Amino acid sequence: MNFALSDEQELLRESARGALSRHNTIQAAHEALENPEALPDLWPTAVEAGWPGLLIGEAHGGAELGAFDALLVAEECGRVLACVPVLGILPATAILDAAGDESLQAVAVGELRPAYVPARPPSEDESGWTVDPASGLARPAVPEATVDGDTVKLTGTVAFVPDAPGADLLVAVGATSSGDPVAVAVPADAAGVSIEEVVRYDATRSLGNVRFDGAEGRKLEAGPEVLADAWYLAQALIAAESLGAVQTCLDMSVEYAKERFTFGRAIGSYQSIKHELTEVLRNQENTRALQYYAGWSRDDKPDEFPLAASAARSAAGHALDHAARALINVHGGIGATWEHDAPLFFRRSQLSRRLLGGTHDAVDRVAEEMFTAA
Amino acid sequence: MNFALSDEQELLRESARGALSRHNTIQAAHEALENPEALPDLWPTAVEAGWPGLLIGEAHGGAELGAFDALLVAEECGRVLACVPVLGILPATAILDAAGDESLQAVAVGELRPAYVPARPPSEDESGWTVDPASGLARPAVPEATVDGDTVKLTGTVAFVPDAPGADLLVAVGATSSGDPVAVAVPADAAGVSIEEVVRYDATRSLGNVRFDGAEGRKLEAGPEVLADAWYLAQALIAAESLGAVQTCLDMSVEYAKERFTFGRAIGSYQSIKHELTEVLRNQENTRALQYYAGWSRDDKPDEFPLAASAARSAAGHALDHAARALINVHGGIGATWEHDAPLFFRRSQLSRRLLGGTHDAVDRVAEEMFTAA
């Protein structure tokens, strides 16, 4: 029984925190609200830290680390709202690695930047593989795929793909006429590929609407389990990112609750504030426990990974919504002003809970996993 | 703009409160947990107060009062957990009155005790008229009705019918083979009628599982609007009953919060208790506002009555669940002991939220009414 960070993992986290601290990401997040170019390009930092190759086998030049290590890096990025394309890259590298694709070497060293085009595995009430819609609850099918030997032609659109802008290689999922999923590596500059950069409320989140018009790419040897794993890895990563943001919200709230006085008492001494912040702590530690579960199960108990990653996302979504609002409530009026940092975390919470299927899809998946296991 | 109780209504409420105060209904609720016979027979009290004829036209010997008056009586019964068959009788009298049935005179003076066999009107996802199931979410259809002139034969079962035990006349809804609803007055002692008395957790709630095996009754001239109105009247009545119980939970909690000391302070001076009790007050006043809406709309704006009654039930269910649990929390351990009164309100809350379609059906109906109006 050893359910804690190893020394290497402590080191990995410290170095990630150090690498990111060289950039004032929070200040950049402020400026980016009015000038998107203000965001620093943290890709070189990620490459230098070896993050692109985190989940790639050593044989292909990667670090061959575990899912939990990737989650620690995502947590550090979330802590300071750093716009590092972890969410887009790592699930893509997981698919490329499983398929032993030719691009692995270049990807591992950061010469070639992949982006995962998220595709949701089937469930009880949704038999096919689906993608996020531009708007509304109903999910469209993944792009149509026509397979011709090693090349695949994709036609279809996928909305709000994290970290698609600036990617060199799109790792997408299509469906053949029979509905079978097929993994495809499509160069971003291939004919028939268009990536429309979009911003939605959280200026630190790079998003692109991806369109394939008969775009051609390499067929990847990656079956449904690998593609499902990539989806749940993305769920766990966005949960870990949110956990980092929750920790910062809690630290800022506690600090203010000690300094701010009203009616002769520090506001943290009032039960309504004290209990609200212990609730932030409770949600945070529940999310952290499920981060551990997700990281551990992907390597040691793969059949529990869908449940673990979905539970982590479910807890993280609730925790961040509550923490970001508590941060503003504790500060009173100034917490809701443009100059204050609190709204940056509120914006991160509002958008991240509506990407990659949304938090409510993860909660539904937890129920489904339990029903099938019951 | 006069949205307050009239003098007559204040008088009606005072007299109801007085009539009920002659019986120690709370003490009886305690004893009934171990000996159902301990419940006092409050039927004579109801008859003496004229409650059976409340909604019956003066021409038939009734008081011809409005829905709001009925809700005030239900509220007073709920306040002291009085086992008065208001929920069973009043919707039945509304149907009998609309149909001008021969039994009205006897019902109005309390010689003949009717009981409404609840039937839920169709909705977007449920095209037929349905009844509460013995168990589970799916709702069975109302009993089959074969019409032969003025007599109707009913076959089918209806679970958990409030106040069925001891009723003389069952006012039920059947469905012909074409699915049209038909109202039927079936004498309780008719052949093929069986009423199985059941107790579920709240000993103050009289319930019966009703079975019709080709039982014959009088066809009533009451169309779908009248039958739908009866269902929503039942929703508003159970909401008003719950509102009464909420008020008692709040009074008991506030009184204890003033007396009980810990760490040298009355526990009501701590924010966690003070804010929890203001939340009970907020839910209570929201429920009361919707009680007014339901009472007013049934007479002045009938097309809004389904929305108003469903909203009242939605608010009342949440308010009573929260108030009954707050009552126990504020008292700490003793609030959860057999001798204490608090568990009686907890039992009332647990069962009443699962009768007559349940609270979640009322919440769903509110959404449906808004969708159709949007």
Added chain:
Amino acid sequence: MDLNDTPEQASYREEVRAWLEANKADAPSPSGSSEDKAYTDSRRAWQRKLAEAGLAGVTWPPEYGGRGMGPIEQVIIGQEIGRAQVPGILDAIGIGMLGPCIIAHGTEEQKSRYLGPLLHGDEVWCQLFSEPAAGSDLAAVQARAKQAEDGSWTLNGQKVWTTNAQFASYGLLLARTDADVPKHKGLTMFIIPMDAEGVTIRGLRQISGEAEFNEVFFDDVKLDADAVVGGVGNGWGTALTVLMYERLTIGAGSEGFGYNSTRFARALATDDAARADSDVRQRLGEIVTELLAVRFNGYRALTALSKGQIPGPEAGLAKVTTVNAAIAAGELISDVLGPDALDDQSEWSYMISFLPGLKSAGGTEAILRNTIGERVLGLPPEPRLDKGIPFSELRAKEKEAAAR
């Protein structure tokens, strides 16, 4: 029990409706930016027209330009203006709260100098109460007014959350005039010209980027002796009058800040999957239930008002219910529509950004629940450490504790 007007109310409503019908053409558009002088001037002119027709300051005493009518007439005007889809008065704070304070506590010179121009929109007023370190604990304001021999005052300090400061002519400012007495005792209320030397106004942008409020800085601002309202040292009593009128205006707000359930239902109704989803329906049903309760509690409050009963602090629960229901609606709509609901152009993005700030505007939920728990439920207050201690000593203790 009915929602219809009494005969007198009905005839008054007709009068108002007829006037609005006849004068609608002169009305500026309901929405425009407070930064745009031409727009605010058009709103001033429209307020003047309303005042001359007796539709502004209707509850003011007749001798100061009002009609001496009751809260119901005030609500009827508000309903009819909404119905005619024309803007209301520009200076709701001046007419609703600050004017009545001058009527109650001002000298005869102050009433005759200021009330007329205020009512007619010539001079807009703003409320200079809250400070960065004194929000809920208003009596702890630190803005300092020192009196010279000649009786004039010099004011230094900062006020925050001031609506309309950017085009107000005057402000009603709560300042500390004696720091060596308990905090409630050393306060005085001043009338301050917003164009006075040493006054600096800065817009305070909210989450959405728009400046709903202002910060105002005072550096050695000179005030004449006659700038005092309600007497030196009586500032707290004067301030309580303003806060009482503030609660009156919130209490009478019928639909609760304009968040109505039909708008939320319509946004979801077009999505077939959402319309049939039982989780969406449960969430929408609960939101609609809360907002309907606010509307019908509003009618109960209006009925009480029409019988001369001033709404108690529990009227503030309407704001708690409304804000929390609107927040839940923003969450539901974002879950259904997805990221597009958060796009700057979307009608929902502004609401979602506005609500966290609104939650603490006019007093945080916790302070409101304290007041209601104590005044309505009669629960005992918390032990107070700040009573009876000279303000200066209190400040020293706080600094020392924060340093620990």
Added chain:
Amino acid sequence: MDLNDTPEQASYREEVRAWLEANKADAPSPSGSSEDKAYTDSRRAWQRKLAEAGLAGVTWPPEYGGRGMGPIEQVIIGQEIGRAQVPGILDAIGIGMLGPCIIAHGTEEQKSRYLGPLLHGDEVWCQLFSEPAAGSDLAAVQARAKQAEDGSWTLNGQKVWTTNAQFASYGLLLARTDADVPKHKGLTMFIIPMDAEGVTIRGLRQISGEAEFNEVFFDDVKLDADAVVGGVGNGWGTALTVLMYERLTIGAGSEGFGYNSTRFARALATDDAARADSDVRQRLGEIVTELLAVRFNGYRALTALSKGQIPGPEAGLAKVTTVNAAIAAGELISDVLGPDALDDQSEWSYMISFLPGLKSAGGTEAILRNTIGERVLGLPPEPRLDKGIPFSELRAKEKEAAAR
């Protein structure tokens, strides 16, 4: 990071599993009524067998019959006993909390007289701390022990929420021995024979009707001088040791009171309509998420324990999460199954009735959040009115305030 045993843990587990396999036949059934003497005697005998095999009191020092092992071995025994579906020790409170308190604060005579029979189940112990007017504020206990010249004591008072009192041989009782000093200072811990003259025990029935706890009344009960544990006036320090061991047992509870999500999911899975209903699925998903978090936070706590770190107060949050998730599950199952879920015979009715009491057992959620807010987040405490004042004066003030 892994959930597997270390080699030593694995071999210890095998040892325990083998013993249980060999001795399972002698074990009484896991469930039986505490009112039934034959049943409790069979549980005593089973505890004796476990103790002789070193599977009871495993963390006790060897010289008192324990194995001096760590919390991980304790958890392994608990897991294996669960797996073998046999009952654990009868006197969890005695072995888990009261015995360790005597080991820490008892005299040599007390240790040699009491620890052996306690460990072997010959003498069951009960915790006599809480009183009707002293639950959260334990230091405000009023049970009074007066000392006679010969050093013996006379005890009067009432204790409440006492588990196993009905068949305990001894109790550890916190009493006030000096009312004229601040409340924490005037306390003393006593060992009291439950069959002593003047001791009356009454079952305290819960909502479900079953008596999980007892009330115990003490009328002029005579205690020898050597009944004191930890010295006269040191009662509060001795009590804190017991409370620390209590938190240890709760912290190490892995699955959290036995409420597991599979059981809840199974109850709903058989209802096709419920299984496809998105509101049911959202509610179940949230409940399962919380309970999974408790389980994996338990593994984190066990790992910390195995490294000698005592779990902090935040371990108490596991109870908050578990109780609230179980309450939500009871509500969901009742909404889906309907009134039958509330029927006395249903497996859910007992849980639904048990949970409201459990919510405040071992300390209310509000008290727990105060402790965690102050000790873990470092937030300042509330001003205390009851410190440094003689207990008698405090009581007088309270009576007077309540009378107002």
